[in-house]
Amino acid sequence: MDDFYRENILDHYRYPRHKGHLEDPDIHYHDVNPFCGDEITLELKVEDDRIVEAAFDGKGCAISQASASMLTEELVGMTLEEVRQLNKDYIIDLLGIPIGPVRLKCALLPLKVLKAGVWGLEEWPE
Amino acid sequence: MDDFYRENILDHYRYPRHKGHLEDPDIHYHDVNPFCGDEITLELKVEDDRIVEAAFDGKGCAISQASASMLTEELVGMTLEEVRQLNKDYIIDLLGIPIGPVRLKCALLPLKVLKAGVWGLEEWPE
Amino acid sequence: MTASTPTLQVAPMPTVAEIRKDFPILQQEVHGHPLVYLDSTASSQKPVQVIEAMDEYYRTIHANVHRGVHTLSEAATTAYEDARLKVARFINAPSTKEIIFTRNTTEGLNLVAYSWGRANLKPGDEVLITEMEHHSNIVPWQLICEITGATLRYVPITPRGELDYDALSQLLNEKTKVFAFTAMSNVLGTINPVAELVARAHAVGAIAVVDGAQSVPHLKTDVQALDADFLAFSSHKMLGPTGIGVLYGRKEILQAMPPFLGGGDMIREVKLSGSSWNDLPYKFEAGTPAIAEAVGLSVAIDYLNQVGMDWITEHERQITAYAWEQLQQIEGLRILGPDPERRGGLLSFIFGDIHPHDIASILDMQGVAVRAGHHCAQPIHDHYGISASTRASFYIYNSLDEVDRLVAALHQAKDIFSF
Amino acid sequence: MTASTPTLQVAPMPTVAEIRKDFPILQQEVHGHPLVYLDSTASSQKPVQVIEAMDEYYRTIHANVHRGVHTLSEAATTAYEDARLKVARFINAPSTKEIIFTRNTTEGLNLVAYSWGRANLKPGDEVLITEMEHHSNIVPWQLICEITGATLRYVPITPRGELDYDALSQLLNEKTKVFAFTAMSNVLGTINPVAELVARAHAVGAIAVVDGAQSVPHLKTDVQALDADFLAFSSHKMLGPTGIGVLYGRKEILQAMPPFLGGGDMIREVKLSGSSWNDLPYKFEAGTPAIAEAVGLSVAIDYLNQVGMDWITEHERQITAYAWEQLQQIEGLRILGPDPERRGGLLSFIFGDIHPHDIASILDMQGVAVRAGHHCAQPIHDHYGISASTRASFYIYNSLDEVDRLVAALHQAKDIFSF
């Protein structure tokens, strides 16, 4: 129990960082998890191939929302090329919990939306 | 072995009775066994709802051809209503051998053709 | 196959404790707690008799069916066709020719939509389904309407989670060529009056397609009494293996339909210039079928018959009534769908604003397996303005104690998410 | 699942005697004689490792996949997706997204014909197949050509039972949109040069669809080296269970294709107004899949890998060469198809004018299981002016002794029918 709903996950879920919308985002992307219907919208402002602002909106479980919150925190300052390198393990490390293949899809939804929005990669990160 | 290829089955296969064609048959029907491609054509002459002549032609295994030969022997003199009553067990008795569901289809092909030709029953006899 | 005789024969009335002994998977612990499996609506567990029958089939009689004359092939064909007879009797179908083996309910419904639909639907025609359908009874009709130009209409549902019969009367009319509906909703638990809905369809000249995925495993089914034209269901939801399902179809309609999948077994003759089709039911079974799975399904039906469908229905009614009472008392929990008297053995609910995934994960940590999500029925969830729900479902092997475990686990979830 | 480790690990080179120990069904007697199973082309037998893995799956981890977050569902999803990865590696597919689980080869070929065909074929286009195809690779194309108005053409075969390459050069042209052919004929044993045929198809802008039902179980397969666009095969012919097959498809092509069956799992979002589709491979897997069967197939692949595909091919080559020699010496027996060097492990023949059914029945009485009939390939038989043939086929567990048993039984048949 404690493992899965660690305090920091619940904390990001309760008080999500970067939740909301940007004015005139350079990148705006939205997608759903087909297996459960959860949704994430991601907005970015980019300067010189570097992310300068990030925001997300969405509805879903603690895992997907905490993942979005944690990810957007990391995004600011990242280059688009760095975004391309982000993978499944990056998110697992960020969350810091053991996670099976079904819940993993929840956790990866924000990253999927990010990579689709930035690079047109329409697949679940591997 | 002896059970399956009894002398009388081989005898009917070697020397088929009523093999050939009738002049101006009243009933003529042809069908195949979809599971193996064997074929039977049956021709009948009918007077007052009673079969007066019967002939078959076809290609196939000893079981289907012996079954056709034995069946045509029995047909002469039979009423069409009696034909309607003929079922699977009738053929099994006629052949007098134990038979599984796949070879049974071989054995029943002549009866199937008969009932389709006489009564329009397009199904394997049950 | 001696494995096919359930151990229940001696007991005049089965008890859940006896039944549970036949289900090896239920003996395990999950996260240190005895497993409470409340997800049979998604897929049921299998009794050891079913597992052993398939094992035995592979160890003693496997071969390809229908076209082999050697002993194993004759034996495999007999086993496969005996399963078809067993299925026919189980739903009281007049003939085995009306029993088509599919992969699952979904394939059965697609078969009807593609084959019957492509031959019979045209622009101006209407297909009527309901808002409480599983995606399997929605998407095939969306696809075939797009192909044929027919129009798809939906019967709305009432706030209580039942069909809106006033709307139905309007929507079902002489333009309707097919009315397809579920016998039991997998989200709301609503049991629809199948015979009445079939009669209504027939009254306007439409065929009636029944999604029996949730009804056949739980309620005694008689296709002749229901007068249904088609009924689709899945083995894996009724104690049988994965990989096989059934489509019952009325003979006259099946005979008139073009084939669906082409290949081995479904043909009469193949010529380079074209082909003709085999008799029913083979016309609709292309390629090597799920033979071992048919054997497993056949033994699952033996098991259900031995326990008794009436016993099963009554057993589920009792658990559901109890669970309803208990869940009602949890503050912030709202059950979707009708009262216990008008529903089958499942309860979907929302619980405050805790996301169903989180509820299910927390329950799982306590050994309680429930399903969370849209349960392949997004339109119902849209109807209630939610994107997901949590569902607990009951079957032959569940007990009242397990309901208590569910309730306790829900209280835990509340504690974790109470902020 | 410890059951997934074949017992062969210790032996550097397997022997048939060791392998046979893993196949319980081969230990039996038929009509008082030890069973000689020479019908693996129709369906192979299963090693105990495969049987036990499925048993174990049902006893410990069964649940529905993909949409459940409880422990069993996560475990079942892992098992199912691991099987997909195993299949991808086995045929060297670049990505698991390109592996679609079907019921069998037949369904895979129908999926391509219906989905790709409906979207891409129009009057004036040509579909090219060959006269040596199994009905599964003929009938779907006949059906889709009728629906789309495209024209179906056939590559003829030479008297030696190989493709007529002169005719092929004519028939394969810029009108050809798809060239579908078998990698190995299930009647003639002919092994077609897949990579070369694919290259020829690509040279005229056609896609290449390969029926791998007979090649994947017997020959090392590398879809990237072959450059095939689609490859379909069946689990039950490669030591795996019934009820599951595989369609490999090139990602770009699959992505552009409309879905085939509609229902659960294959959707992204279902709205009353229409639906959108899930990512690959799920877009093409509607409804609850054959989960236990995927687990069984995965262990069958482990088994094949452990024995080694090269060993299997070489083993079959030796038996086939020996059988060829022996059968050639039987007076009145004529083998169909090419010489042993250019064929896989099967021999179809005609024997005087004894009907193949009768041959097979007489062989069966001596415990020898062969197949008789048109083997779902009527056009080949029409080509030779016959309606049926008898086929003996060999696999991993067959021995040279068994060929001797076959030969002896054939002499018996001759005695019975010598009149």
Ligand SMILES: Cc1ncc(COP(=O)(O)O)c(C=O)c1O
């Ligand atoms: C060459 C070939 N293609 C296709 C098939 C069809 O396989 P399945 O019946 O498993 O769909 C077979 C099997 O008989 C075959 O030998």
Ligand SMILES: Cc1ncc(COP(=O)(O)O)c(C=O)c1O
């Ligand atoms: C009402 C209903 N219809 C159809 C289905 C689809 O069944 P399957 O996935 O076995 O095809 C389900 C199962 O979830 C269901 O509950």
